[in-house]
Amino acid sequence: KPLRPRQRLPAVPQGIERSQFFLAIDELSREIGNENVEINDKPLDDGWYMEPPNTHDGMAITDEEDLVASAVVYPASTDEVQKIVHWANKYLIPLHPISMGRNFGYGGAAPRVRGAVVVDLGKRMNRILDINPEDCTCLVEPGVSYYALYEEIKRRGYKHLWIDVPDLGGGSVLGNALDHGVGYTPYGDHWAMHSGLEVVTPTGEVVRTGMGALPGNNTWQVFPYGFGPFIDGIFSQSNYGIVTKMGFGLMPDPGGHESFLYTFEKEGDLEQLVEIVRPLRIAMILDNAANIRHALQILALSGKPRTAFYKGEGAFPSEKMSEYMKAHPYGESTWLYFGTCYGPKEIRQLKLDIIHREFMKVPGARRVDPATLPPSDYFWSRDKISSGEPDLEELAWVNWWPNGGHVAFSPVAPTRGVDALRLWQMAKKHWTASGLDFFLDFVVGLRELHLIGECVYDRDDPKQRSNALEVMRSLIDEAAQKGYGEYRTHLLLSDQVAGTYSWNNNALMNFNEKLKDCLDPNGILAPGRSGIWPARYRGRGWEI
Ligand code: FAD
Incomplete structure (x- = not known):
């Protein structure tokens, strides 16, 4: 008999009797505390970015019930994580660890196996364990968000320390890095900037990696490799352990920064622009990850829904986009380059001058003078993000459709014009055929080019959802045939991507x-x- 009336029949993992499962849950509740184990028996609530569900994917692309948790458990310590793991081994119950569950576009908090128990580490394991102002490092638990770390650095008065943030600041510093997430200061490759993990293995042992294995060390966050095989990599994008602590390097305030924006008129300009970007980025004259955006996303970033621009069916027509861009403060454009240079004025000016000279080689290129843009313009959000200040402005494009959802196609290519153009043409062909809208962003980490192609859909429209999944599948296949693989993907596409x-x-x-x-x-x-x-x-x- 259920302990309390259920509003929804909870999913139960395959291979275990329902009654046996609830007895096991009672045992876990006794061990971790009744208030720290919740059965997923309420109606599923999608919430929104700041209140994401931890029971399922708030942007489900198939039926919400396909990927749901049976229960959620909230450990408070590494010791409790070990207890949960031992319990799961005893009853063969699948666990799905999340830090904060804001992995939107990639499956959110949902487990891949229906009925798995979500281990929500973020709720109670949210301590900033260390911020070292001399070494410029920190050590955090899974529930530390970018906002929390940023605020704490401010509170402690460490004016010389920056953090690196992704487009949205509500995610987990640790969870984002584990999924190979990225941000936009020179410390944008989050995994590359980590140093040291504490991990609970699937059989319940606790391991510290790198210098963390040396008792009494004071180097865990300053030297990632330690001695012997460097095993950290196997804990990222994997299912080999539950990470309970993670260290990071923090960027010192560079002594100033200046963001800039260039616009490029024609679709084909992408090829020349990427050729210009490659040597500048590898030489770090372009200081932060290059961000080349397609203008359709700029319309969506206005916060207005699609219907404010176009009421027709099918993919958004490019002529309409051009028409609106003509009236936009950025002016007529297909591609926009958002970048930032760092350092005192005299240092960054040298780089800005080179960038200007090179970018202006593309016929029709224009520099948008930031002084002409109102404080509410999206440019200023990019300026904040690129200087390590968390922001939420980027959420605006998710509201392109009512009940907006999105799923990402994220292939990696060399930073070459011909590859960028090929990916662009491929994406355009598929999205036009599917009748869906895509927001495209080419991001150059250092040597590689990531295409972040966000396919946006109305979560309440099953046809749009199935179209979105189908177009993703076709894109992954065609990309693989051409030699491109994804760096990160949605839960439901993992098998396909892994297969490539x-x-x-x-x-x-x-x-x-x-x-x-x-x-x-x-x-x-x-x-x-x-x-x-x-x-x-x-x-x-x-x-x-
Ligand atoms: P979680 O969802 O907690 O973790 C991600 C995954 O890692 C989990 O599903 C789980 O499989 C694994 N995991 C998490 N914690 C652990 C653990 N402790 N042990 C073992 N495995 C674990 N992402 C970017 O990287 N850069 C961007 O610029 C960016 N822009 C975005 C813009 C928009 C508008 C939206 C909606 C999303 C964007 N995202 C971006 C995607 C996503 O929101 C972020 O990556 C976010 O930080 C991930 O969620 P999270 O930090 O809560 O991680």
């Missing part, structure tokens, strides 16, 4: 599976994450 990394008879996945079976013999941790299935799930119809 198939060199030498799937040698990489064979290796990943060997690791999985060795580290997680009972297959309890995030089965299916990144396409890695434990032995007891493999070949039983889970892979899609």
Whole structure:
């Protein structure tokens, strides 16, 4: 009998009797505290970015009930995480760890296996364990958001320390880095900037990586490698451990910054622009990740819905976009380059002059004078993000459709004009055929070019949702045929993406599976994450 009346029949993991499952949940509740274990028996509420659900994907692309948790548990310490892991091994119950569950566009907080127990680390494990103002480092738990870290640095009066933030500041510093997330200061590659992990393994041991393995060390956050194999990598985008602590380098205030915006009129300008960007970015004259945006997203960033611009069916017509851009303060344009240079005036001016000279080689290129833009303009949000101040302005484009949802196509290419153009043409072909709208952003980390193609849909429209999933699948396949692979993907697309990394008879996945079976013999941790299935799930119809 349920302990209390249920408003929704909770999903239960396959392979365990419903009654047995609830007895096991009672046991967990006794161990972690009744108030720290919640059964997912309420109607599913999608919330919004600042109040994301931890029971399912708030932007579900298939039926919401497909990827739901049976229950959510809130540990307060590494010790409690170990207890949860031991419990899961005893009953063979799948766990799905999240830090804050704001992984929108990639599956949110949803587990890949219906009925898994979500381990929501963020709610009670949210301490900033250290900020070292001399070394410029920090050590955080999973529930520390960019906002929280930013505020704490301010509160402590460390004026010389910056953080690096992604487009939205509500995510977890640790969770974002584990999924290879990115931001926009020179410290934008979050994984590259980490130093040291504490991990609970799927069998319940606690490991500290790098210098953290040396008792009494004072170097955990300053030297990531320690001694011996560098194992940190296997805990990112994986299901080999639950990360309970993570260290990061923090960027010192560079002594000033200046953001700039250039516009490029024609679709084909992308090729020349990317050729110009490559040497400048590799040489770090372009100081932060290059951000080349398609103008349609600029319309959406106004915060107005699509219907304010166009009421017709099908993909948004490019002529309409040009028409609106003519009237926009940025002027007629297809591509916009948002960038920032850092350092005292005399240092950044040298770089800004080179950038100006090079960018203006593209016929029709224009520099937008920031002084002409009102304080509410999106440019100022980019300026904040690029100087390490968390912001939420970027959410505006999600409201393009009522009940907006999005799913990302994120392939990686070399920073070459021909590759950028090829990806652009491919994306355009598919989105035009699907009748959906895409917001495209080419981001150059250092040597590589990421296309972040966000397909936006109305979450309440099943046809749009299934179209979006279908177009993603076609894009992944065509990209792979042309030699491009995704750096990150939605939960439901993980098997397909993992399948494209198939060199030498799937040698990489064979290796990943060997690791999985060795580290997680009972297959309890995030089965299916990144396409890695434990032995007891493999070949039983889970892979899609
Ligand atoms: P979580 O959702 O908590 O974690 C992400 C995943 O990592 C989890 O699903 C889980 O599989 C794994 N994980 C998390 N914690 C642990 C743990 N402790 N142990 C083991 N595994 C764990 N992302 C960017 O990177 N850059 C951007 O600029 C960006 N812009 C965005 C703009 C918009 C408008 C939107 C809607 C999203 C954007 N995102 C961006 C995507 C996303 O919102 C962020 O990456 C966000 O930080 C991820 O959510 P989170 O930090 O709460 O991580």
